Amino acid sequence: MSFNCFVCGRENPKGLKLNIQLKDGFTYAEFSLDKDYEGYPGIIHGGIIAAILDDIMANVKFLEGYILYTVELDIRYLKHCLVDQRLFAYGYQKDIKHNIFYAYGEIKDESGEIKATGFGKYFIKGVYK
Template sequence: MKSASNPNAQKKERKLLPVIDLKCFGCGSENPHGLRMRFETDGSRLYSRLSIAEHLRGWSNLAHGGVISSILDEVMSWTAICLSERLILTKKMEVEFLRPVLIKEEIFAEGWSDEIIDGRTAIISAHITDAKGNVLARAKGNFALLKKSSFERLGITVENLPNSIETLLEIVANLKNMDEDK
């Protein structure tokens, strides 16, 4: 199965998103055991390029299924944050493993929004492809869209993170404005 979106295809302008939580397993740049994913967005989709380190392997040279699921959850979560311009929590996700994902080989993760329901839930999809555009795994998830005050009521702090959520949302808003100007 080939991806509809080839990593080498013509690209809309993309912006690199800031790292918000430096210690996050998925995107934290200072987590020595994590994935250290970085994300770019073109305002309608989210993209990440990475290779899975050997310490995150399953059998032999295969990436662990939990790590593959984490990559998909991370790209869907960032997609939900960027495209809804809200904070999120994962409610549910389903993963399909289609082909082996090998450690130490470059892979591409891509996320997009399927639907936003009543401003409270985002349905997000994502897939992982290899350099040839083959879809290796895909997922669909439901994400709760929350306000900052909801996070605070749940005891989740965002003030002490090194970079602001507002910076992230400002980047996304600017990309959307660029598209509207064209």
């Protein structure tokens, strides 16, 4: 299935095209963004970081075949994510209650320092597979 998703869609010419992978129940993606995505000079815009965290968390279930929608998103910016910096995003399942999926995500640099974290709450609508 292909999507025009801004974060992970391969068909979106203006998107980030992150290659989000699912392995052993968690998601991950490696990325580096240029100055087209900066807020303050040299720093990736916080909204872009939030979008990446939202997608990396939702894909924990989406890549298993579920359709889900973001209900709540809580982002903590701990350190600046810099333009052209090699970064890694991770998403983890925390819980599922009824049709609500709870997830945790983080973005780290090459040294393992956590740059931003996210907690997400998603409504599971159904399955697409």
